[in-house]
Amino acid sequence: LKEELKGEEKEQIKNNMKAHLEALVGKVPGLISMQIVIDGLEFSNADVMLDSTLEDEAALKGYAVHPEHVAVADTYVRPFTAVRTCMDYEV
Template structure:
């Protein structure tokens, strides 16, 4: 099993815009479950953020294997979500991939 964790910081925008963007990211990425081979679980954390946080939201996903993660990164449905709902609104991205 492989974990794929992403932390994003959003670009400067109003609080209401941030909430809308976070909801779109959550809906888009969580909607990939059952569509991408090898994707076991996917959750986007958008609420409950404490003041000590340095990121705005987190992706917590699990894959059957490292190969499945590589395929996910270029899967057309994932690329479409990333290009339309994530990349235009994020200022920074941190990634941690590891085997469990």
């Protein structure tokens, strides 16, 4: 998250991200599961980690542009994110 976010404000932002992103399961076709980890160890170099499972690559592409996902990202994620690192892979 952005460096200027501290204390209670930062915790509230992380909790909002978690609640709203995890609520997308069942609303976005092909999104099987979503886990947002916000309690990393003290020496972690990230504040939030998203781990999601989608049915296939087509579902991933649909998730990226789904209106509910875009609304959550634009409201609860992007305004507070300093750096985004992503790796999509197929199992």
